[in-house]
Amino acid sequence: MNEFLSQYAYLIVPIIKIAILVLVVLTVDAYLTWLERKVIAHIQARWGPHRVGPHGLLQPLADGLKFIFKEDPMPANVDKVAYVLAPFITFLLAFTSLAVIPFGPQTFTIWGYQTTVGIADVNISLLVLFAITALGVYGIALAGWGSNSKYSLLGGLRSSAQMISYELSLTLSVVGVLLIASDFSLRKIVEQQGTSGNGLLSWNIFPQIIGFTCFFISAIAETNRVPFDLPEAESELVAGFHTEYASMKFAMFFIAEYTSMIAVSCLATILFFGGWLSPFPASWTFTFYLPSVILIPFGLWVIFDGIRYENIFGRILLPGIGTILTLLGAALLLFPQVNGIVQGPFWFFAKVFIFLFVYIWMRGTLPRFRYDQLMSFGWKFLLPVSIANVILTSAVILWRTRQ
C-alpha cells in the first residue's frame, strides 16, 4: 500500500488537495451568500435571513436543497449545445482560476512527494490566471445567446463588451507589480514583498496605489458585481444572461460568481497586500498570538450570545460553535508549532475576507452605472490611467537602477 502511494503520489496528492479546496470553497461560497444577505440587510436596517437555524445560519443549506430539487425546464427553441454548455464553462473556469493561487509559504512532503499550500505552483501563474479570465467571457456570452431570449441576448452582449473593455485595464494595472517583482510567479511576487522585513511597509500597495485602484475597479467589472452588474441589471433586463436558467444550472452561475469573487480577492491580496505575510515587522513576535487573541474572545462572545438565543436549537448550536472556536484558539496557544504553520494562511484569509466584505459593502452602497458611463469610464479614464502607471513605474525603476 505504502509503495503504491509513494509511486502515484504525484497523482493522488493533487487530487486530494483539489477535493479539499473544492469542498472548502463551496462551503465558503454558501456562507458568503449568507454574509452578503446579512450585511446588506443590516445596511438597510433589516434583519436578513433569520428563520432557518439560529441567525439564519442554515439558510445556505436550505437554498442549496431548493436548487437541487427544483424542476429544470429547458425553454423552447434554445440552442441546446450553448444553453447546456454555458453554466458548465462558467463554473469550471471560476474554480480553475483558484488552482494557481498559493495560500501559504510552506512546502511539505507527503508520501515522498513535495508539495505546496495550493494546487499548482506554476512559473507563470499570473498569466495562467489571466488566460482563464480571458476564457470566462464565453460562459456568459453563450448563455446570453443560447437562451434565445431578448433579455438574455442583451445581457450577454453587454457582458462581452464590458469584459473586453475592462480586461485591458485589468491586465495593464498589474504590469507595475510585475516590473517591481520581475517575475510572473505569484509565489515570487509575495516573497519579494517580504524581503525587507518591515511588514506592511514593503507591500506593493504603497508604490502601486494607482495600479491597485485600477486593478480593483476592473476586477469588480470582470466579476460583474455592483456597480458594474449591467449584464444582469434586474430593473432593465429581468436577470440578464441567466434569465432563462433555473435549478442547478442557475446555481452554477451563482456559485461561479462567488468563486470568482474569492479568486479576485485572493489575487488582490497576493499582488498588492503581501499575500500570506504578516503586516507587522518580523521582530514583533507577540503578533504570533493574534489568531488566538481573535479566536478566543470571539468564541466566548458566541457562547455568551448563544445561551440567550430565543429557541432551544439556537441555545445548543451557538454555544457549541463558540466552544469549538474557543478551544481552537486555546489549542493554538498550547501548540506553538501549529501556531507557526497557521500564521501564513491566517493572514491570507484575513485579507481575503476584508476584500470580500468590501465587495458586499459596495453592493449595499453604490448605485449601478449607466451603460454609456461604464464604457467611457473604462476606455477614457481607467485605460489611460493604467498605461500612465506603467510608464511612471518603469521610469522610477529605471531612475533607481541608474543611480
Next chain:
Amino acid sequence: MTPSILIFFVLAALAVIGAVSLILQRHPIHSALSLIVVMVALAGLYLLLGAEFVTAVQIIVYGGAIMVLFIFVIMLLNDGEEERTNFSKLATFGGIPLAVAIAGLIAAAIAHSTGDLPAATANGSLTSSKTLSMLIFTDFVYPFELTSFLILIAILGAIVLAQREN
C-alpha cells in the same frame, strides 16, 4: 506509450476535430466555438513543448481576445443558420485536386525525411518569458515596432470606414 505522447494525441485529435467541425457547422456561432477548441488545443500542444509563455499568450490573445470579438460580432448581427449550397465549380475542379496535391506533398516530405529530428529542448532559450522579451526588444525591435505600427494603421482604417457609413 508515455503520458506525454498520449496527451499529444488527445490534443492533436481535438485540434483536428475542431478544425473539421469549424468547416462543417452550419451555424456561425458553432463554427466560432469549434475554432476556440482548436486554439485551446494548440495552446496545450505548446505547453507540451515546454513553451509556457507562448501557451498563456495563445490563450489570452487568440482564445480570449480575438475569438470573443468574433462571437461578439456574430451575436450582435444575430445571424441565423446558413443554407447548404452546391459546391462551386472552382471548389470542385480546382480545390479538391489542390488539396490532394498538398496532402501528397506533405506525406512525401515526411516519408523522405531520414533520421530523427532534433529533439525539442524544454526550458530552452526561447521558452523563458525573460529571454523572449529580451530578444523582442533588442534584436527584433524594428520588426516588432513596425508590426505594431501596422496594426495601428489597420485600427485607424477600421475607424475611418465605420465613420464613413454614418
